Amino acid sequence: MSEGVRVAVVGGGWAGLAAAVHACAAGHRVSLFEMAPQLGGRARSVRKDGLTLDNGQHILIGAYVQTLALMRQVGMDVEAALHRMPLTLQYPDGSGLRLPAGPALPAFARGVLGWRDLPWGDRLGLLWWAARWRLRGFRCPPSMTVAELARRCPRRAYQALIEPLSVAALNTPAEQASGQVLLTVLRDALFGPPGAADLLLPRRPLDALLPDDASRWLRARGAHIELGRRVMRLTADDTGASVDDEPFDHVIVATPPGEAARLLADISPAWSAAAAAFTYQPIITAWLRAPQTRWPQTMMALRADGLRPAQFGFDLGALGGPADTFALVVSGAAPWVSAGADATRMALMNQWEEAFPATTHGPVEWIASRTEKRATFACTPGLKRSPARVHPRLTVAGDHVEGPYPATLEGAVRSGVEAARCIG
Ligand SMILES: Cc1cc2nc3c(=O)[nH]c(=O)nc-3n(C[C@H](O)[C@H](O)[C@H](O)COP(=O)(O)OP(=O)(O)OC[C@H]3O[C@@H](n4cnc5c(N)ncnc54)[C@H](O)[C@@H]3O)c2cc1C
Structure with a gap:
C-alpha cells in the first residue's frame, strides 16, 4: 500500500499504541x-485521594525487548524511567534467590549455587532440572501444567522460585498454568542475552511510562486521537473497512477479547466465538502507608497461602512514588475475590505485620485497594488463542492474540507491532 493509507486503531491500550506508532x-x-477518557488501558494511572497510583503494580523484565524499543522510539529515557535490578526473589527473612549481574546463564548458575538457605542437593537439583528443559529446547507437551513441569524440581526451589515466577508471569496458579508458556518466559529471561532476566520497576506512573510519550509522538506526526469514543460497529470488505460507518483502508482492533468478540461477530463468527470463550484471572493491588519503614530493596517476595494473599510487595517511595507508600500484589486472586474485600483487607494487614515486624515503625494505614477482575486471561495448558489476521482489511492486536507470551505488556506490544505489519 502506498503512503497515505488510512488506518483506524480501535483501543488505546499498549497494544493499540504499539500498532498506532x-x-x-x-x-x-x-x-x-479510545473508549476511556485516557490512554493506557489496563496499564494506566488512576487518581485516588490526591495520589497518582497505577491501575495495578506492573513489573517489566529485560526480555521485554519490543516494549523497551517502543518506549525508546517515542522518545522516552528508558534508563531513567525504569529501576533495573538483577532478578531477585528475596523474602523479608532474607532468604530467597538473588542473581548477580552479568550474562544471564552464568548469572543464573552462580545465583543458584550461592542460594544459601537452599540445601546443596536442592541447588544442584534445580540446576539439573533447568538444564534438562534447556536440552529439550524448552518444549513440553501442550497439556502440561507448571506444577507437572516442575515435578522433578526440588520442592523448596519450586515453592520459593517456580511457583512465584509462574503466578507473577502468567497470573495463573501453578497447578492450572501452562507449562509451555512458562518455559518460553524462562527461556527468554534466564537463558537470554545479558540483562534479559533483570527486573525493571517503573519509577514513574504508568501514564508517564508509555501513553503520554506515545500520544505526544503520534500527535506530532499528525495522528488523530479521539478519547471517550466507544466504537460500536465495524464492517470489512475487499476494498476497505469501516469504523461506525467512517471508511478506512485498514482497521486494527486492539480491545480486550470480549469487546473484540462483539465487534467482529458478523465479520468472523468463528474468531468471535473463540475470543468470547476466554476465561480470566483477577489481580488485587492494595496500597498501604507505613511511615519510616525501609526495606532492604524496592521489591520483596512474600509467602502466600490460604491465609496470606500477597505474593509481592513494592516500596513505591523508593521508586519515586508517594513517600512511605507500599503496594501489595495478589496475583491469581480468584479465591480472595470470592472471600470479599473485608476479608482480603484484614488478611493483607495481618500478612504485613507478620512479614515486617522489625521494619515497621508506627501504625500502618490502609490507603486503598483495586481489584481488576479481568486482569489477564487464564493462561492454561493448550489454550487456543485467536490469530491476528481476521480479514485482509482487518487485524486484531492485544495481549490475548496468538503468540508465545502470556498476557503481559510485552505480549500486547508484540501483537500491536505485528498487527501494523499486516497492513496492506
Ligand atoms: C492489575 C494488573 C497488573 C498487571 N501486571 C502486569 C505486570 O506486572 N507485567 C506485565 O507485563 N503485565 C501486567 N499486566 C497485564 C498488562 O497490563 C496487559 O497485558 C496489557 O496492558 C494489555 O494491553 P492491551 O492493549 O492488550 O489491552 P488493554 O490494556 O485492555 O487495552 C484495550 C483498550 O481498548 C479500549 N476499548 C475497549 N473497547 C473499546 C471500543 N469499543 N472502542 C474504543 N476503545 C475500546 C479499552 O478502554 C482499553 O483502553 C497487569 C494487568 C493488570 C490489570
Whole structure:
C-alpha cells in the first residue's frame, strides 16, 4: 500500500499504541479511538485521594525487548524511567534467590549455587532440572501444567522460585498454568542475552511510562486521537473497512477479547466465538502507608497461602512514588475475590505485620485497594488463542492474540507491532 493509507486503531491500550506508532512510522494516516477518557488501558494511572497510583503494580523484565524499543522510539529515557535490578526473589527473612549481574546463564548458575538457605542437593537439583528443559529446547507437551513441569524440581526451589515466577508471569496458579508458556518466559529471561532476566520497576506512573510519550509522538506526526469514543460497529470488505460507518483502508482492533468478540461477530463468527470463550484471572493491588519503614530493596517476595494473599510487595517511595507508600500484589486472586474485600483487607494487614515486624515503625494505614477482575486471561495448558489476521482489511492486536507470551505488556506490544505489519 502506498503512503497515505488510512488506518483506524480501535483501543488505546499498549497494544493499540504499539500498532498506532508502527503504522504511523510506516507513513500511514492513523486515527486512534479510545473508549476511556485516557490512554493506557489496563496499564494506566488512576487518581485516588490526591495520589497518582497505577491501575495495578506492573513489573517489566529485560526480555521485554519490543516494549523497551517502543518506549525508546517515542522518545522516552528508558534508563531513567525504569529501576533495573538483577532478578531477585528475596523474602523479608532474607532468604530467597538473588542473581548477580552479568550474562544471564552464568548469572543464573552462580545465583543458584550461592542460594544459601537452599540445601546443596536442592541447588544442584534445580540446576539439573533447568538444564534438562534447556536440552529439550524448552518444549513440553501442550497439556502440561507448571506444577507437572516442575515435578522433578526440588520442592523448596519450586515453592520459593517456580511457583512465584509462574503466578507473577502468567497470573495463573501453578497447578492450572501452562507449562509451555512458562518455559518460553524462562527461556527468554534466564537463558537470554545479558540483562534479559533483570527486573525493571517503573519509577514513574504508568501514564508517564508509555501513553503520554506515545500520544505526544503520534500527535506530532499528525495522528488523530479521539478519547471517550466507544466504537460500536465495524464492517470489512475487499476494498476497505469501516469504523461506525467512517471508511478506512485498514482497521486494527486492539480491545480486550470480549469487546473484540462483539465487534467482529458478523465479520468472523468463528474468531468471535473463540475470543468470547476466554476465561480470566483477577489481580488485587492494595496500597498501604507505613511511615519510616525501609526495606532492604524496592521489591520483596512474600509467602502466600490460604491465609496470606500477597505474593509481592513494592516500596513505591523508593521508586519515586508517594513517600512511605507500599503496594501489595495478589496475583491469581480468584479465591480472595470470592472471600470479599473485608476479608482480603484484614488478611493483607495481618500478612504485613507478620512479614515486617522489625521494619515497621508506627501504625500502618490502609490507603486503598483495586481489584481488576479481568486482569489477564487464564493462561492454561493448550489454550487456543485467536490469530491476528481476521480479514485482509482487518487485524486484531492485544495481549490475548496468538503468540508465545502470556498476557503481559510485552505480549500486547508484540501483537500491536505485528498487527501494523499486516497492513496492506
Ligand atoms: C492489575 C494488573 C497488573 C498487571 N501486571 C502486569 C505486570 O506486572 N507485567 C506485565 O507485563 N503485565 C501486567 N499486566 C497485564 C498488562 O497490563 C496487559 O497485558 C496489557 O496492558 C494489555 O494491553 P492491551 O492493549 O492488550 O489491552 P488493554 O490494556 O485492555 O487495552 C484495550 C483498550 O481498548 C479500549 N476499548 C475497549 N473497547 C473499546 C471500543 N469499543 N472502542 C474504543 N476503545 C475500546 C479499552 O478502554 C482499553 O483502553 C497487569 C494487568 C493488570 C490489570
